[in-house]
C-alpha cells in the first residue's frame with residue numbers, strides 16, 4: 515500500500531517542532547554567537563537546553579539512549595520541520611556530523627564503546643566529528659586513503675592529514691577512517707577507529723574559511739601524528755571500514771536532504787511573502803509572469819523532493835539498505851533545493867544577497883550540500899554504473 519498521509523502522531527510532532535523552531539530558535543539566528551564558522555559551543559548548549567525543555571531533543575536517537583526513537587519516515591517529517599532554521603538541527607542535536615555518528619555507533623560499536631561514547635554523546639554532553647576526507651587523498655573516491663595506521667603491539671599508531679572535518683574544534687571524539695597496515699597475522703585494510711579529540715597526537719592545524727556557516731565548530735584541517743589507538747577503540751573490525759561507511763552514509767544523505775528541505779521551505783516562504791507585498795510596475799511582483807513561474811517551479815521541486823525523501827525512507831524502514839535510492843535522492847534533492855534557494859535570492863532582488871534574511875545563508879548552505887556526502891557527479895556515475903550492469 516502507498517500512503518502519502520502522515521499519521522496524526524507524525525503531524526502533531528511536525529507542528530510542535532515547527533512552533534518550537536519558529537518561535538524559540540529563529541530569534542537566535544541574529545545572535546553574535548552564530549558566527550561565520552557556525553554557532554559557538556556556548557550557543558549550542560543554550561539551544562540544546564531549549565530543545566530538552568520542549569521534549570524535542572535527539573529525535574532520531576533510540577529511546578534506550580534518551581531520544582524519541584523515530585523511524586526514518588517520521589524522521590523525514592520531523593527533520594524537515596527542524597530544518598526551518600539552520601539552528602534547528604543544532605538545537606535538537608540532530609545536525610551533521612553528530613546525527614550520522616550516533617547512528618553509526620548505535621549500529622556498529624561494542625557495548626563498552628556505546629557506554630563510553632554514545633551514551634554521553636546522545637545526551638548532548640559533547641559533540642563529535644568524522645575524519646575521512648584528505649587533501650589530495652580520500653575524497654570523492656574514499657579508497658585513495660593516505661592516512662595510515664601501523665601496529666605497535668596490540669595498539670595502532672595513526673598518522674596522516676584530514677581536512678574539511680566538520681566540527682573538529684570542540685568535539686569530544688572523532689571517528690577516523692584510515693588504512694591499517696597488515697603485519698604478520700594481524701589484519702589490515704580500510705578501518706574505522708575512535709579517538710578522544712584531546713588525545714596526544716591530534717592537532718587542529720587550520721580552520722578553513724568556507725561558503726557555508728551552519729555547523730558548530732566550522733571545518734578544520736586535522737593532523738594525526740602517531741596517534742595511539744588501543745585495540746578496544748577499533749570500531750567494528752579491522753579491514754571492514756567500507757562496510758561501515760555504507761552503514762553511515764545512506765541514512766546520513768537522507769537526513770541532510772530532510773534538513774535542507776526545511777531550509778528551502780523557509781526560503782520559499784520568505785520569497786512568497788516578498789512577492790505578495792513588493793510592488794513593481796503597478797502590481798505585486800508575484801503577479802508578474804516570470805516571478806510567478808519561479809514560485810511555481812519552487813513549489814513543484816519542494817514537493818518532488820519531499821516525496822523522494824519519503825520514498826527512500828520507507829525503504830529503509832522496511833530494512834533495505836537503500837544505497838542506490840539514497841544516491842538518487844541525495845543528488846536530485848540537493849540539486850533541486852539549490853535551484854529553489856537560487857530562485858528565492860532572485861525574487862528578493864538586492865535583499866536576497868544580504869544577511870537581512872536567512873535566504874542568503876540557505877543559498878550558501880545548499881551550494882555546499884551539492885558536494886558533501888558525495889558530489890552529484892559521483893552519485894550520477896555510481897547510479898549509471900548500477901543501471902548499466904542491470
Ligand SMILES: Cc1cc2nc3c(=O)[nH]c(=O)nc-3n(C[C@H](O)[C@H](O)[C@H](O)COP(=O)(O)OP(=O)(O)OC[C@H]3O[C@@H](n4cnc5c(N)ncnc54)[C@H](O)[C@@H]3O)c2cc1C
Pocket residue numbers: 611643644645646647648652653654655677678679680681724726733882885886887888889891892895
Ligand atoms: C561543507 C562541507 C563539510 C564537509 N564535512 C566533512 C566531514 O565532516 N568529514 C569528512 O571526512 N569530509 C567532509 N567533507 C568533505 C566531502 O566529503 C568531500 O568534499 C567530498 O567527498 C568530495 O571530495 P573532494 O572534496 O576531495 O573532491 P575531489 O575528490 O577532489 O573531487 C572533485 C570533483 O571531481 C568530480 N568527480 C570525482 N569523481 C568523479 C566521477 N567518478 N565522475 C564524475 N566526476 C567526478 C566531482 O565533480 C567532484 O566534485 C565536507 C565537505 C564540505 C564541502
